[in-house]
Amino acid sequence: MSDLPPKPPARADRVSLWRYMRLFREDILSAQPARLYHAWMAEFRTPFFRSYMVNEPALVDEVLKARPMDFPKSDRVGEGLRPLLGNSVFLTNGETWKRQRRIIDPAFEGGRLRDTFPAMWAAGEAAVARMGEGLQGPAAPMEIEEEMSHAAADVIFRTLFSLPIEADIAGRVFHEFRAYQRTQPILNAAAFVPLPRWLPRGHRAKTRETARNIRALITQMTATRMAEIEAGNAPDDLATKIMTTADPETGERFTTQEMVDQVAIFFLAGHETSASALGWALYLLARYPEWQDKLAQEASRLPDVADFAVVSRLKLTRDVFREALRLYPPVPMMVREATCPETFRKRAVKRGSQVVISPWHLHRQDRLWDNPDGFDPGRWHTDNGKTCMREAFIPFSAGARGCTGAGFAMVEGVLLLAMLLRSFRFERIEGDDPVPVAYLTVRAKDGIRLRVSRR
Structure with missing residues (x-):
């Protein structure tokens, strides 16, 4: 067994546009050439636009920190996600986005993390x-991605609407989202070909149907909460x-409709991304059992009741989760658009060009x-690791448009990982290593299967 965790194969340096489009729709990771792990910048040309990674x-x-307003989010990505996310904060730009963040950000301030911690703990239990x-008895095979999706969705429902996932409406949203997540690629036809507004956007029928179903259920939950707020008996959770x-x-x-858009992205960002990170973390720990033993020892000191102070003591677990x-x-790639002519590395970038920032490549940049490509949680305490964490580590984006729930996600991921490792041992299944691909997030092509046993 190689001591390096797997990554998808890179494509040949030269392929036709149509071959590239097909690869991109299937998996944006393996659609990229290997040289991008070394390049400072790369240009991609199509008949319709220029794209610069x-x-x-x-x-x-x-792009992200100094001048974020000059590089708004590109509608080429938004086109693919709009049936579900509507006009959410994830897709908007300019004054609309600023207004949304002014309303949303206070809910995720440091003090609120302490308030939501008991709900996270309950979801972990x-x-x-x-x-x-x-x-x-003996370790049994288990599909880990599915389990982590269930756990992460439970965290979102408990912290957002004070509902466990076993509640009927929460379970229905989760079921519909499971159907949605692998029918919708990150990019659809509108990402490659400029389409007039009146033309269909190329969404699959199943994608449109599941997006409608999810939004209908979220509308029902949001309207119920609006009524509870007016009646003065709403729980003190993130939605309220x-x-x-x-x-x-x-x-x-x-408004209710605006809140539906925001709940949709909270569920997508808070559930899908956390499930992805937890699934890969458990796979890595199964592959490197010496680290799993260290984390299990650290987790053995968890208290029996929710105590927010414990998060600061899970130092090794935080290093592994990072x-x-x-x-x-x-989120393997983020796409921005240049609103004025630019010069990057002495190369002219025209107005309207797509600017791609790829955490996937930046996090593995060999310069x-x-x-x-190695698994080394101890790197965060080296000079190189500390420098790269400041300059080249952006799992939650960065700058003004950095994820408002980044702190929430770090607490959730570290806590759930510790609670799982306190109770279970995870073992790699020989010959069944997952292959990462990009759906809505970086997932395993055929799932992550591990053998699980009680400690």
Whole structure:
């Protein structure tokens, strides 16, 4: 067995546009040539637009941190996700986006993380109980991605709407989302060919149907919460906090329809990305059992009741979770658009060009990282690791448009990982290593199967 975790094969340096489009729709990771792990910048040409991948920290900072408003999110990605996400904060730009963030951000401030921690803990306990059912004797094969999706969705429902996933409407949303997630590629036809607004956007019928079903269920949940807020008996959770927060500049609050858009992205970002990261973290620990033993020892000191202070003591678990985010960043690529002519590395970038920032490639950039493809949680305490964490580690994006739930995700991921490792041992199945591909997030092509037994 190689001591390097798997990554997808790279394509040949030269392929036709149509071959590239087909590869891109199937999996954007293996559609890229191997040289991108070394390049500071690369240009992709199509008959309709130019695309530039920037893989140098200074350029990434320019786009994400120094001048984010000059590089808004590209509608070429938004076209593929709009049936589900509508006009959510993930897709908007300019003043609309600023207003949405002014209302949303207070719900995810540091103090609120402490408030949501008991709900995360309860979801972790439920995940342990669910996975432990029927586990007696020898280790049994288990599909880990499915289990982590269930656990992460439970966290979202409990923290957002004070509902366990066993609640009927929460379970229906989860079921519909499982049907949605692999019918929708990150990019559809509109990402490659400029289409007039009146033309269909190329969404699959099943994608449209499941998106409608999810949004109908979220509308029902949001309307119920609006009524509870008006009646004065709403629980003090994230949904209530967001729906009762007024824009400090205008005094306006989200309407029900606006809140549906935001709940859709909270569920997508908070459930899909966390499930991806947890699944890969458990696979890595099964592949490197010496690290699993270290984390299990650390987790053995967890208290029996929720205590927010424990998060700061799970130092090794946090290092491993960071390393999983580095090797398998849930969102592998982010696309921005140049709103004015630019010059990157002495190369002219025309207005309207697509600027691609790829955490997948930046996190494995061989000019920056020591042992870029290796699993090494100890790297975060080396000089190289500390430098790269500041300059080349962006699992949650960076700058003004950095993920508002990044702190939430780090607490959730570290806590659930520790709770699972306190109760179970995970073992790699020889010859059944997962192959990473990009659906909505970086997932395994055929799932992640591990043998699981009680500790």
